[in-house]
Amino acid sequence: MSMPDKNGHFGAFGGRYVPETLMTLLLDLEKEFARCWKDPAFKKEFRFYLEEYAGRPTRLYYAERLSRQLKSLKVYLKREDLLHTGAHKVNNTLGQILVARRMGKKRIIAETGAGQHGVATATVCALFGLKCVVYMGAEDVKRQALNVVRMQLMGAEVIPVESGSRTLKDAMNEAIRDWVTNVADTYYLIGTVAGPHPYPYMVRELQSVIGIEARKQFLQKEKMLPDYLVACVGGGSNAMGLFYPFHRDKSVHIIGVEAAGHGLHTAAHSAAICAGKPGILHGCKSALLQDANGQVLNAHSVAAGLDYPGVGPEHSYFNAAGIAEYVGVTDKEAIDALKLLSRTEGIIPALESAHAVAYLPKLARRVKGHKTVIVCLSGRGDKDMNTIREVLRG
Amino acid sequence: MNRIEAKFNELRAKKKKAFIAFITAGAPSLEATYNLVLALEKAGADIIELGVPFSDPMADGQTIQEASFRSLKRGTTLKKILQLVRRIRKISEVPIALMTYYNPVHYFGNETFIDEAKSAGVDGLIIPDLPVVEAFALRGFAVKKDVSLIFFLAPTTSNERAREIVKAAGGFIYFVSVAGVTGARASVPASIARQVKAARSMTKVPVCVGFGISTPQQVKDIASFADGVIVGSAIVKEIQKHGRAKDMPARVAAFVKRMSSVL
Numbered sequence: 001m002s003m004p005d006k007n008g009h010f011g012a013f014g015g016r017y018v019p020e021t022l023m024t025l026l027l028d029l030e031k032e033f034a035r036c037w038k039d040p041a042f043k044k045e046f047r048f049y050l051e052e053y054a055g056r057p058t059r060l061y062y063a064e065r066l067s068r069q070l071k072s073l074k075v076y077l078k079r080e081d082l083l084h085t086g087a088h089k090v091n092n093t094l095g096q097i098l099v100a101r102r103m104g105k106k107r108i109i110a111e112t113g114a115g116q117h118g119v120a121t122a123t124v125c126a127l128f129g130l131k132c133v134v135y136m137g138a139e140d141v142k143r144q145a146l147n148v149v150r151m152q153l154m155g156a157e158v159i160p161v162e163s164g165s166r167t168l169k170d171a172m173n174e175a176i177r178d179w180v181t182n183v184a185d186t187y188y189l190i191g192t193v194a195g196p197h198p199y200p201y202m203v204r205e206l207q208s209v210i211g212i213e214a215r216k217q218f219l220q221k222e223k224m225l226p227d228y229l230v231a232c233v234g235g236g237s238n239a240m241g242l243f244y245p246f247h248r249d250k251s252v253h254i255i256g257v258e259a260a261g262h263g264l265h266t267a268a269h270s271a272a273i274c275a276g277k278p279g280i281l282h283g284c285k286s287a288l289l290q291d292a293n294g295q296v297l298n299a300h301s302v303a304a305g306l307d308y309p310g311v312g313p314e315h316s317y318f319n320a321a322g323i324a325e326y327v328g329v330t331d332k333e334a335i336d337a338l339k340l341l342s343r344t345e346g347i348i349p350a351l352e353s354a355h356a357v358a359y360l361p362k363l364a365r366r367v368k369g370h371k372t373v374i375v376c377l378s379g380r381g382d383k384d385m386n387t388i389r390e391v392l393r394g
Numbered sequence: 395m396n397r398i399e400a401k402f403n404e405l406r407a408k409k410k411k412a413f414i415a416f417i418t419a420g421a422p423s424l425e426a427t428y429n430l431v432l433a434l435e436k437a438g439a440d441i442i443e444l445g446v447p448f449s450d451p452m453a454d455g456q457t458i459q460e461a462s463f464r465s466l467k468r469g470t471t472l473k474k475i476l477q478l479v480r481r482i483r484k485i486s487e488v489p490i491a492l493m494t495y496y497n498p499v500h501y502f503g504n505e506t507f508i509d510e511a512k513s514a515g516v517d518g519l520i521i522p523d524l525p526v527v528e529a530f531a532l533r534g535f536a537v538k539k540d541v542s543l544i545f546f547l548a549p550t551t552s553n554e555r556a557r558e559i560v561k562a563a564g565g566f567i568y569f570v571s572v573a574g575v576t577g578a579r580a581s582v583p584a585s586i587a588r589q590v591k592a593a594r595s596m597t598k599v600p601v602c603v604g605f606g607i608s609t610p611q612q613v614k615d616i617a618s619f620a621d622g623v624i625v626g627s628a629i630v631k632e633i634q635k636h637g638r639a640k641d642m643p644a645r646v647a648a649f650v651k652r653m654s655s656v657l
Contacts, residue, residue: 007527007528015527015528016525016527016528017496017523017524017525017528018523018525019452019453019522019523019546019548019570020522020525020545020546020547020548020550020551020559020570021548021549021550021570021573021574022550023525023548023550023551023555024550024551024552024555025550163459163463164449164450164463169450170450172452173450173451173452176452177452177453177455177574177575180453180573180574180575181573181574181575182573183550183573184573277501278500279497279500279501280495280496280497280500280523281450281497282450282452283523285500288497290497290501292501293471293472293473293498293501294472294497294498294499294500294501294502295448295449295466295497295498296448296449296450296497297449
């Protein structure tokens with residue numbers, strides 16, 4: 001059965017849990033995206049910008065020294081970090097900005113955690129001359145100061161959000177408040193496979209270019225399908241982009257890596273699927289970190305882009321249906337992996353992507369014989385240098 | 395028939411309009427909320443909306459967000475609010491609706507929550523992030539137990555959707571006066587009179603208007619075309635203004651009376 005259903009449900013998850021003011025707009029957006037996605041002219045335009053502007057296709061790189069060190073794994077890296085703006089986020093923002101233009105929207109708003117989605121949104125707004133407002137938790141504004149400058153350079157207005165935990169979830173609350181107030185002329189460009197229908201579906205479709213390319217590239221190089229896919233999961237857009245085109249391939253073992261922060265046994269992590277329960281936040285039903293009274297808990301991760309208490313609803317479905325497996329990797333393991341990849345391959349991954357890399361040594365111990373794996377290297381580490389410097393100093 | 399429906403029948407017979415007062419439960423304390431509910435009833439509030447604080451109040455403006463966070467910091471929970479309603483019911487029959495985001499209810503469990511809310515004396519539920527299409531399961535239990543599930547109409551709602559929503563509506567319909575979040579505003583758009591009249595022609599369920607209403611004049615204007623008026627943020631602000639003053643409930647009641655008495 002094809003997911004989602006007509007009301008945006010992925011099994012027991014997804015849906016549209018939003019104020020009535022937004023419902024008509026969501027229904028319009030759903031129709032508009034369906035029209036675009038069937039229209040060869042739209043696809044041609046999207047393809048044009050992905051190739052000529054963002055730099056697709058990205059390489060599927062055989063990480064030979066890393067593989068040798070891991071012994072039992074042959075590791076391929078899907079190099080989304082080489083895209084313009086430094087992460088996979090631009091695949092989605094390019095697609096959505098083209099939809100927003102067709103809808104005649106003049107003002108674009110977005111939420112951002114690490115700042116990567118904010119940068120990718122500011123970028124496409126500059127490219128098309130649209131007004132851009134980015135909501136960012138005040139805590140993240142501090143942690144990711146360089147990305148704030150990047151957004152401002154491209155003409156975006158960055159609004160620090162002081163409410164709640166002052167991170168991504170609060171930025172999303174504030175973006176939704178703006179949207180519900182300015183619904184007539186404003187397009188909300190959500191950065192991940194979460195939020196109300198049609199966003200999880202639309203973002204999956206736009207990011208699926210990652211997996212479609214990787215599948216073709218791997219088949220060309222290895223003449224077979226990979227044994228494993230590994231990607232980090234915060235909201236889960238790079239992971240869904242890689243996973244979805246393989247999700248019917250029974251022989252491919254799919255692993256999503258959540259941020260276990262200080263450890264899954266502590267309160268300081270962001271592992272919604274590994275340690276949360278079904279709940280409703282930001283317009284969809286999915287796994288959610290919450291207390292015994294249904295209040296949403298603050299998430300923690302050294303990677304700002306994973307620091308979110310929820311997760312995209314289709315990941316909750318993949319977990320429930322056994323299509324993918326979800327595991328946790330701690331802050332410390334992610335930083336060790338960042339060092340490992342830097343030294344073995346000369347590639348400094350984003351802290352988010354380092355979570356995926358960090359699962360490789362565990363996977364290497366787990367497999368029998370010799371296996372192949374594609375890791376989504378969703379972003380590059382330049383933005384994290386301040387955090388890394390602080391961590392390395394202790 | 396629950397207390398909300400009985401109240402609207404009574405008002406209709408008297409050709410009167412409803413004044414609905416919203417306060418955030420647990421701000422500044424649950425004890426204060428208890429006193430406020432009783433004071434607001436005396437001040438002419440026909441129905442009380444008790445706001446259940448939530449960590450992520452995405453449909454609320456600054457005033458109610460702040461009240462929610464203060465209340466949560468003091469340890470307010472849905473269970474404690476049900477206990478509060480139970481206590482109020484020992485001495486008052488004022489109709490009470492809980493206004494809550496869906497997650498705390500979902501966590502509680504749809505059926506258990508409706509059972510416990512009903513037995514505590516709750517008459518209605520207003521859930522801003524639960525549209526009709528997602529409310530199927532909860533609505534089944536609510537209808538069975540005669541708890542009114544109150545739905546929203548907005549200025550952006552199409553006629554087609556409005557017809558679906560009024561079919562599912564219990565208690566009254568909450569017509570949102572402006573596209574936006576909760577919060578007092580200087581004016582309410584004139585265009586909503588036409589939209590509210592259109593909604594009233596579709597259904598016998600009373601249509602009440604809320605969001606942004608803060609003055610006796612606004613209350614009067616809106617009552618000329620709606621079945622009731624909902625005031626929230628303006629009252630929450632007044633509560634905050636008088637903080638922990640001993641006569642806070644009396645002062646807030648006086649503020650409410652200035653608005654309710656124009657109806």
